[in-house]
Amino acid sequence: MNIQTGKTRWLVITALVWIPILITLGGCDGTDIDDDDGYVSGHPAYPQYKNLTIALRVVDPAGRPIGDASVWVDGREDTRKTKSWLQTLGQGWPRTWRNWRANWTSDRYRVVMNYPGDVDEFTIAAGKKGYWSDETRVRISDREPDEIFVRDVLVLEPRPTIYSAQAPDKPDREAEIVGADPDFVREKGREPQITIGDE
Numbered sequence: 273m274n275i276q277t278g279k280t281r282w283l284v285i286t287a288l289v290w291i292p293i294l295i296t297l298g299g300c301d302g303t304d305i306d307d308d309d310g311y312v313s314g315h316p317a318y319p320q321y322k323n324l325t326i327a328l329r330v331v332d333p334a335g336r337p338i339g340d341a342s343v344w345v346d347g348r349e350d351t352r353k354t355k356s357w358l359q360t361l362g363q364g365w366p367r368t369w370r371n372w373r374a375n376w377t378s379d380r381y382r383v384v385m386n387y388p389g390d391v392d393e394f395t396i397a398a399g400k401k402g403y404w405s406d407e408t409r410v411r412i413s414d415r416e417p418d419e420i421f422v423r424d425v426l427v428l429e430p431r432p433t434i435y436s437a438q439a440p441d442k443p444d445r446e447a448e449i450v451g452a453d454p455d456f457v458r459e460k461g462r463e464p465q466i467t468i469g470d471e
Contacts, residue, residue: 320385322416323464327361327374327423330354330398330406337375338400338428344407345381346394346468352378354398366421366450374423382464385414392469396424396447403428408447419452 330341339356342349358373365372376398383392391413399405406426424447 315387318385318387320414321382322385322412323419323458324381324383325379325421326377326381326396328376328398329358329374329425330376331425331427333427333429341398341400341428343376344397350378366453369423379462380464381466381468383412384467384469388414390414394468398426398428400428402431404431406442408445410447410449417451419456419458420449421452422447422449424448
């Protein structure tokens with residue numbers, strides 16, 4: 273056999289072995305996490321959903337309830353406004369929260385957990401014409417139970433007719449969250465319809 277033919281054959285075989293390997297490596301970015309939503313493909317336990325039941329007390333600085341205020345959950349305006357009176361939380365709410373009073377509640381939201389250790393953080397805000405808005409942060413991890421209750425008090429301060437563009441400083445805070453009581457059962461037909469986070 274000719275030495276030149278042997279070298280050529282060796283180069284062709286080497287190329288045939290290495291080209292698919294290089295193409296495969298070039299297509300990988302070194303992670304299993306999808307850049308769009310953090311989903312780990314092929315993980316049998318994910319995505320997971322955490323159902324939220326939210327209670328807000330939207331009031332003025334004197335503690336009087338403010339009716340007809342808009343509420344935004346994760347930047348999306350809810351179709352329902354606050355009531356001008358406070359209702360007591362009763363059956364179906366965590367036992368430690370019963371007798372707490374709210375003027376806006378919702379069980380329409382859920383968060384999606386896409387991979388182990390995932391954490392979703394979003395804001396809930398309230399506002400009304402003639403008032404400065406107020407907001408709170410909500411932080412949900414994949415370690416939370418499937419049914420979660422969220423509550424906070426949002427204080428809307430009156431905004432003078434002539435005002436600066438700067439809103440009053442408000443403390444950065446997180447809403448209180450607790451898991452559902454062991455005997456909690458969500459009513460049939462009351463499954464959340466709005467998902468927070470990327471699916």
